[in-house]
Amino acid sequence: MYVAVKGGERAIENAHAFLDEERRGDPSVAELSVPQIREQLALAVNRVMAEGSLYDPDLAALAIKQARGDMIEAVFLLRAYRTTLPRFAASSPIDTGAMACVRRISATFKDAPGGQVLGPTFDYTHRLLDFALLAEGEPPLAPQAEPATGPVPHITSFLNRDGLIEREEPSDEMPPDLTREPLELPANRALRLQALTRGDEGFVLGLAYSTQRGYGRTHAFVGELRIGTVAVEVDIPELGFAVEVGEIEVTECETVNQFKGSKTEPPQFTRGYGLVFGQSERKAISMSLVDRALRWKELGEDNIGAPAQDEEFVLSHADNVQATGFLEHIKLPHYVDFQSELELIRRLRAEAAKEAAE
Amino acid sequence: MTTERQAWMSLLATAPPARLAELVPDLPPHDMLRAPEIGAVMVRGRQGATGGPFNLGEMTVTRCALRLADGAVGHAVVQGRDKGHAARAALVDALMQGQGAAEVRVAVLEPLSSERAARRRARAAKAAATKVEFFTMVRGDD
Known part of the structure; x- marks a missing residue:
């Protein structure tokens, strides 16, 4: 109250x-x-x-x-x-196949066309505090090499060609928007991906880790992880054509997961997908693992009751602004609520004391 | 024609606002059809990179439309929240449709284009230097 x-x-x-x-x-x-x-x-x-x-x-x-x-x-x-901004339009889906990659690695194919490009990564650093950063000074210039010019195809497309991995059928179905309509369950994959990409990194990481430890095991390999810039294209109705209105950096992770096959599907690999604004590698990998775990129903897998398989649990708790709002509201004045609790407990104690005396 | 216009609109949309202001310091007389307005575009991705679309998140943009004295109408939707950026981009779009297009191309579009190419090339070159060259370890004698 x-x-x-x-x-x-x-x-x-x-x-x-x-x-x-x-x-x-x-x-x-x-x-x-x-x-x-x-x-x-x-x-x-x-x-x-x-x-x-x-x-x-x-x-x-x-x-x-x-x-x-x-x-x-x-x-x-x-x-x-x-929330104060008018929304002018929605973009055409970004083409991550045309990304200008600064990083692109695969844990499944060593010799993928386009190569393994490490980019500005913390991997292989020794995680020792660098006291040189305490002092002021410019870092040495990063070495350069002849830029690659060929296309950098998605690595899963090689598996796709041989039918070894499930197909992602293109469609132009209008996706639901969490920021416009309240979350309704069951959610489709488009809505789940939106909730995961804006979800709390720590929460999504914890859930992803839980699937690796056996709570909804999905046997994920990172088929490909890529970071780079993509163009954002928007249809301008006044002009009757589409224009690139900007360039954003994103991180994309595609996992390749084990799958035994079902009555209708031959054995093949399945996919998990992560796509996140900026260089957010941990989040993109986490997202793809949780995406895959949440797909148990459409892939005909068993629900073993793991938290990461529970759409309602995952989607209702991934948003850290929502969670913080509810969590922290309990510190705001609840004087009247508490007053009634206080009166209740006094009455109960009085009754208990009376009974004990009788 | 459309593809050429698309190319310059895209170049203007992602141009560093300060650099564009340097290249286009003075705005010739014009009527605002739509004063610069800040808003958002919902960016979409595709499930599994090639499947159906989903909403990734929004980005800020600023749009503007104006008309020059000769009647040419320029449009712009640019990245970010810089109103001057949007106004200048719309202005250049209008100028590129008129008699002075060749001069505007040389004075504004070409420097922006070569600077963008240089930025992209430098980034790609640094990435290329981190490409892994695998080699097979020599096996010892049996």
């Missing part, structure tokens, strides 16, 4: 002023600029864009600064801003 009470305006105002001061920190240390965050904390910016569902590096960097580095608070700020 909620009862409006007055008071606390001054306390709130002063708390905000205190917050502003704490955000700034020690004034003898140079202030962090938004472009610095955008350029030097790019993976944090990427995460806020992915979970905030809005690709705008400047705004995501501003949100991180305003939130003092609290990522979920930053996601919340970006989501709130997003």
Whole structure:
């Protein structure tokens, strides 16, 4: 129950002023600029864009600064801003096959056309703190080589050619939109993928890890992981043709999973899919594992009761803004609710004491 | 014609706003048909890269339409929230349809295009330097 009470305006105002001061920190240390965050904390910016569902590096960097580095608070700020924007259009589906890749690896084919390109990865670093970063100085320039010019086909397309993996049939069915209509279950795969790509990275990671540990095992290999830029194309009705309105960086993961076959399908590999704004490799792999686990019904697999197979569980709890809102509301005044609980427990205790005395 | 216009509109949409402002410092007289407006585009992906579409998330864009004194109408939808970027892109789109197209191409589009190519090439070259060259380890004698 909620009862409006007055008071606390001054306390709130002063708390905000205190917050502003704490955000700034020690004034003898140079202030962090938004472009610095955008350029030097790019993976944090990427995460806020992915979970905030809005690709705008400047705004995501501003949100991180305003939130003092609290990522979920930053996601919340970006989501709130997003709701103020009119939506002009939906894009044509991006063509990840035409991605300008800076990273592209496969755990299944060593000699894939286009090659294995490591890109700017943390893999193979020693995870030792680099004290050289404490000192100011420019890093050496990255070496360059003759850029590859040929196409970089999706690795699963090789398996596709031989019929060894399930086909992804192209369609132009209008996908449902979580940000426009409330979540309804059962969800189709399009809705699940939207919920996962904006879902909390830690939550999706934990679920994906649980499938690897046996809670809904799907035997995933990373068929391909690619990071790079793709063009975003939009139909402009006034002009009667489509125009590229921008370029975004995305991470895509396709998993190849074991599948025994069913009454209607010969044995073949199946797929899990992850696609996330920015360089978000951990999230993209996690998403593809959870996507695959959630597909048990359409693939005729058993539901073994694993959390990652439970669509309602996964989709209802993946959103960290929603979760934070509900979780943290319990810290707001519940004086009247609590008062009634207090009265109830006093009465029960009095009754118990009376019974004990009799 | 359409494909050429698509190419310059795309080039203008992704141009760094500060660079475009440098190349197009002054706006000739024009009427705004649609003043620069910030909004969003829902970006879609495909399930499994080639299947049915799904909603990936939105991106910010700014759109603008204007008319020059000679009647040419320019449109722009550009990435980000820079209203000056959208206005200049629409202006260049209109100018490219008129008598001075050749000059605008040389003064604005060509530098933007070669700079974009250089940026892309540098990134691709750094990625290419991280391509793995596998070699088979020599086996010892039996």
